Amino acid sequence: MNIRPGPRNRITDVDGILVGNAEDHRVRTGVTVIYPEARCPAAAEVRGGAPGTLNVQALDPASLGNAVDAVVLSGGSMYGLDAAGGVVAALGARGRGIAFGGAVVPVVPGAILFDLMNGGDKAWGEAPPYRALGRAALEAVGADFALGNAGAGLGARSGALKGGLGSASSVTADGLQVGAIVAVNSFGSAVMPGTHHFWAGPLELEAEFGGLGPPPADWRGAPEMPTPPGFALNPMANTTIAVVAVNAALDRGELQRLAIMAGDGLARAIRPIHTPFDGDSVFALATGRVPLTNPAMLARLGHLAADTLARAVARGVYHAAGLGDRPGWDEWRGRR
Template sequence: MSIRPGPRNLITDVEGILVGNAEDHRIRTGVTVIYPEARCPAAADVRGGAPGTWNIQAMDATSLRNEVDAIVLSGGSMYGLDAGGGVVAALGARGRGIGFGGAVIPVVPGAILFDLANGGEKDWGEAPPYAALGRAALGAVAPHFALGNAGAGLGARSNALKGGLGSASTLTGDGLQVGALVAVNSFGSAVMPGTDRFWAGPLEMGEEFGGLGPPTTRWRGEPEMPLPPGFAVNPMANTTIAVVACNVALRKGELQRLAIMAQDGLARAIRPIHTPFDGDTVFAMSTGRLPLTDPAMLARLGHLAADTLARAVARGVYHAASLGDRQGWRERFGR
């Protein structure tokens, strides 16, 4: 079956998904909101050793319901948890959520990454900016959005390079739509040590992250794993957080399996991954516009989601511009 990127090569090529970004360049941080036009089921899979999440238990297969109104990815470490509250307040004011006892309760899970050591001004005192950034990102949701130094990717760093916000999509000839969005803030590297080649190079479609393709010489490995500049053991200093979406109707357990399989995309694009210093988390969403016809379709979706997420990682690093002590990939390699 032929596959190709969607017309935008963004997660919004999955019909019914919108994305909004908001940034504070003085602080060097931001928020990204993934917004389904209709409430939709979701799941989450956490593999990193130092995660920062909220409300993911509401999506568990053993919970009463697992539909969400939005998913929030935020910088700011624990301060970034406020972004979810800002989105909840804004959605509630719109009447979006579960009606219960005369109240409307939006369901908004999310995850945070650490960007507090990137040189931005973090002098917010008792008024962190994240609730306002969450509301602004929700207000900006649209089919098109920026990559690289945008949203939750603004302050991100990826090993020795600048990290960023990435997205990609895959469409199949029989109507499957799969998209991925990721804020790359990884302890591990998205490029092979000593080269300019992305680990995800064999999966590239067209020239979506430089057109270099796989390496032309054999990589013989390094005596030690590549460490980011100034590395010191800090269990909160990294995390790659992502969302994958599809247009196939999936139940709770099936969505959980999609999120689990999608995590392999991080392993195809970042080395090492799921370390004690990362909080790697992948959410999965389903807009339910096509029926699931057999278990093989779920396996296909998981495979496509993993490859699409790997491509999104490379695109996030490829589009990121230099900031603070981290060079952007294009500046570093003169591309």
């Protein structure tokens, strides 16, 4: 199977998907909006032990409907749920959503990560910044967007390193497009202990996160699970949240299976993963531009989505600059 990154190596290589970021550097937080140009079906898979999500149950195949107008990834823990409200208000004003007589109701699920202890100014009183950040991120949507300390990844951490916003894409010779975007704020590490190699190294395409590949031949692993700095004081301050998208036409059950398979990409890129301290959540979107011809094609899409998400995780950490007490990967590598 001939796989290559799309021209941007971002989720926006899936036709019909746009992304916008907004940040507040004083607060050290941000919001990312994933915006399908046409309403499209969605699913979600939540595996972490401490999730923070919005409208996920509405995406269950047993629920009435699952088409969405946007997906919001936000910092801010519970405060960050306000970001989706800003997006809903802006989309409703545009007439985007489900029409009920004279009313329009946008459907906007989302997920949040914990970035409240990264040194930013969180003294916002009764006026958290997230509703405004959600609107700003929606206004910024386009095909090109920044990685690393951008959007929901601005205040993120990943183990002992700075986390960030990552994205990647996979395009096949027969026209399939698969993309992923992820805000990496993990308890576990994206880097193999005792090395500067990424767990996702064997999946790397075209030196997209340093070209280091697998670990040295004499690497034997770590004897025990490493814990990030400050863990004893702040054991619940994590969560990796992601969206994958494909250009295939999937029904609700097929899309749920895609989300389940895509979630394994986090396990290929972060260890440990799905801990009691993380709220790992993955959304899946299908733009419906290529017909699904057989069940094997769904399995292929799920496999591609998992690998693409794993690469996106590594890219998020690779592109992140140091902030507060967490060095960026490049800075940290230079110290070793």
